[in-house]
Amino acid sequence: MVTFKKKTNNETETKEIAARLASMLNRGDVITLEGDLGAGKTTFTKGIAKGLGIKEIISSPTFTIIKEYMGGKLPLYHMDVYRLEGSDEDIGFDEYFYGDGITIVEWAHFIEDYLPKQLLTITFLYAKDGGRILSFKASGKHYEAIVDQLSRNL
Amino acid sequence: MKKDCFILGIETSCDETAVAIVKNGREIISNVVASQIESHKRFGGVVPEIASRHHVEQITLVLEEAFEKAQLDWDDIDAIAVTEGPGLVGALLIGVSTAKALAFAKQKPLIGVHHIAGHIYANRLLAEFQFPLLALIVSGGHTELVLMKEHGRYERIGQTRDDAAGEAFDKVARMLNLPYPGGPHIDRLAAVGEETIDFPRAWLEKGSYDFSFSGLKSAVINKIHNAKQRQETLNKEDIAASFQASVIEVLTEKTYQAAEEFKVKQVIVAGGVAANKGLRMELEKRFSNTSIPLLTPPLELCTDNAAMIAAAGTISYQQGKRSDLALNANPALPLK
Numbered sequence: 001m002v003t004f005k006k007k008t009n010n011e012t013e014t015k016e017i018a019a020r021l022a023s024m025l026n027r028g029d030v031i032t033l034e035g036d037l038g039a040g041k042t043t044f045t046k047g048i049a050k051g052l053g054i055k056e057i058i059s060s061p062t063f064t065i066i067k068e069y070m071g072g073k074l075p076l077y078h079m080d081v082y083r084l085e086g087s088d089e090d091i092g093f094d095e096y097f098y099g100d101g102i103t104i105v106e107w108a109h110f111i112e113d114y115l116p117k118q119l120l121t122i123t124f125l126y127a128k129d130g131g132r133i134l135s136f137k138a139s140g141k142h143y144e145a146i147v148d149q150l151s152r153n154l
Numbered sequence: 155m156k157k158d159c160f161i162l163g164i165e166t167s168c169d170e171t172a173v174a175i176v177k178n179g180r181e182i183i184s185n186v187v188a189s190q191i192e193s194h195k196r197f198g199g200v201v202p203e204i205a206s207r208h209h210v211e212q213i214t215l216v217l218e219e220a221f222e223k224a225q226l227d228w229d230d231i232d233a234i235a236v237t238e239g240p241g242l243v244g245a246l247l248i249g250v251s252t253a254k255a256l257a258f259a260k261q262k263p264l265i266g267v268h269h270i271a272g273h274i275y276a277n278r279l280l281a282e283f284q285f286p287l288l289a290l291i292v293s294g295g296h297t298e299l300v301l302m303k304e305h306g307r308y309e310r311i312g313q314t315r316d317d318a319a320g321e322a323f324d325k326v327a328r329m330l331n332l333p334y335p336g337g338p339h340i341d342r343l344a345a346v347g348e349e350t351i352d353f354p355r356a357w358l359e360k361g362s363y364d365f366s367f368s369g370l371k372s373a374v375i376n377k378i379h380n381a382k383q384r385q386e387t388l389n390k391e392d393i394a395a396s397f398q399a400s401v402i403e404v405l406t407e408k409t410y411q412a413a414e415e416f417k418v419k420q421v422i423v424a425g426g427v428a429a430n431k432g433l434r435m436e437l438e439k440r441f442s443n444t445s446i447p448l449l450t451p452p453l454e455l456c457t458d459n460a461a462m463i464a465a466a467g468t469i470s471y472q473q474g475k476r477s478d479l480a481l482n483a484n485p486a487l488p489l490k
Contacts, residue, residue: 037325038375042316042368060317060368062324063294064168065242068486083334091206092244 001137002144004151009131011043017134018047020153024146025052025102027074030116032108035124040132041106044122045078048104052076061106065091068101075101082107090114118143160226161471162234162256163464164213166249167241167269168295171212172460173220175231179468182279184223185454185461188212209248217252220460228260235467238266238477239487240295246483254479265467266477269458270296270489271308273424275469276455276462284419284447290409292433293425294320294335297365297405299412300489305469308489311412312363319401319427322367326374326397330390341430344398347391351377353400363412370400398432406436413446422449428456 008014025031031048033041046058052072061067061080069076077096084091085107093114096103108115118140125133138147158177165172174185221227236253239246250266257264273296274289289300297319299312317325320337327336330343353373356366374397381388413421421441427433434450441448455462 036375037329038368038372057313057315059314060321062321063318064240066485070486089207091242 001139002147003138004136004147006134006136006151006154007127007131008040008134009129011040014040014043014132014134015047015050017150017154018044019051021146021150022048022051022102024149025074026142027100027102028098029142030097030103030105030119032105032115032119032121033124034107034109034121036126039124039126040134041080041124044124044134045076045104045106048102049076049078052102066096075099077101077103078106079103080106081111085110088113120146159232159468159471160230161265161464161468162220162231162262163267163272163460163462163467164217164234164236164249164253165269165272165458165460165463166209166213166245166252167237167239168245168458170458171209171216171248172458172463173213173216174460174464175220175224175226176279176461176464176468179275179465179472180278180282182461183226184220185459186216186220186223187454187457187459188216206242206244206248209245213248213252228262231260231262233263233265233467233471234260235265235267235463235470236481237269237272237463238481239484240269241483241485243483243485246485250481250483254481258479263471264477264479264481265470265475266481267463267466267470268308268487268489269463270298270300271306271466272462274300274302274308274422275466276424276451276459277422277449278465279455279461280451281449283422286416286418287420287422288409288413288416288418289422289424290405290428290437291425292319292405292423292427292430294318294324294427296320296425297367297427299363299409301412301416301418306473306475310489311416312365312408314365314367315358316366316368317371319365319367319405320425322371322401323398323427323430325371326394329375329378330393335426337427337430340394340398341432343391343394344432345395347389347393347395349396349399350389350392351396353377353396355400355404357404357407363408365404365408367401370397398430402430402433402436405433406440409437410440413441413444418446420447420449422451424451424456426457429453
């Protein structure tokens with residue numbers, strides 16, 4: 001497991017890191033985002049989308065659970081599984097996780113049983129000064145290499 | 155004499171399994187919704203089952219009931235309209251597959267309908283449209299302003315850049331430990347609270363009809379967080395009232411500005427958040443001194459239903475638009 005922490009001071013910085021990460025991702029990659037409401041999970045996803053060249057507005061998937069964006073270099077699947085808390089429903093996760101795009105999952109611990117073993121988890125914490133602390137945790141060689149590369153470039 | 159047109163509508167894009175029969179695009183003959191939120195509440199859960207399994211279990215029952223209530227049979231039906239997107243692919247597929255199977259078996263025309271077009275056409279079950287018209291769609295998943303110059307053509311002039319209005323309501327409700335769905339609870343608390351906190355209004359760039367509620371969400375989080383740290387107690391009712399005032403002012407003012415700019419002859423409100431009493435009151439107040447009529451549908455037509463899909467499908471049917479049996483669920487279907 002490889003871990004790495006990075007502080008960001010505003011949304012723009014958060015998005016820049018996300019865009020940089022996006023350039024290192026491949027088909028079938030899964031990233032889980034954890035953190036309280038307003039911590040920056042959807043903001044980070046906006047940065048990923050920008051990095052993939054997606055022009056559409058990335059809006060919150062909380063209500064719809066999944067939003068799909070096909071206009072970029074790779075398909076982006078943006079999930080918020082908060083509403084699935086306490087449910088054991090599989091809403092076709094494998095088709096996303098082992099599919100042809102990049103999947104971002106907010107509140108992923110609610111669907112732990114369905115997640116792939118290897119993935120990249122990013123946790124967002126509020127910093128005392130109003131900024132955010134992003135903690136990257138990579139499981140599996142593929143994601144470890146990504147986090148290693150990212151930490152060197154930031 | 156021109157024959158009456160009966161369209162069967164099917165909607166399974168998210169939480170609701172719904173089937174309806176609508177006459178001439180204007181009159182509800184039957185409108186059956188198996189509310190999964192209700193059924194789930196019974197078991198004490200707060201999570202609506204999004205699972206397609208629930209749609210599968212209910213679709214044939216709901217379909218049978220729609221025919222039974224309508225006192226009609228298949229010979230009376232001119233076409234089948236179904237929500238093809240946007241929504242959850244697994245949920246959409248149940249409706250689409252059902253509609254395709256029925257269209258094939260009963261040899262009826264098939265019409266794919268955009269979910270938002272449905273919400274807009276819910277209003278045509280109340281009054282005839284006057285073009286150009288402006289539709290404010292506010293629901294769990296959508297916050298959009300759509301301009302229509304004629305039937306069946308939609309021009310999106312504004313949309314949310316982050317949270318939909320309904321999501322903002324649900325998230326603030328979550329912070330206040332209110333049950334899901336949070337919108338009605340916030341509305342209820344807001345009615346008795348005072349607007350004591352001046353939360354920000356996201357007007358965005360001048361002339362923009364887009365919306366943004368994530369800054370407001372953060373402001374509410376900070377307020378609650380800071381109060382906790384100082385061990386102050388915040389009045390939930392006042393937070394709800396102050397939050398709701400911000401959302402409503404932005405929705406109302408942008409709708410009004412757009413109505414003026416595009417010189418519309420009618421403003422319609424659609425989607426689940428259109429059931430919010432505070433929003434209805436404020437919109438009615440804003441448009442009361444204007445010559446622009448405002449249409450707000452009754453509660454059962456605000457939330458997801460199939461009558462609205464049949465109503466929107468009727469226009470497509472009359473315009474000669476047909477889908478073939480290759481119709482597929484499209485989770486990211488654009489509104490055109």
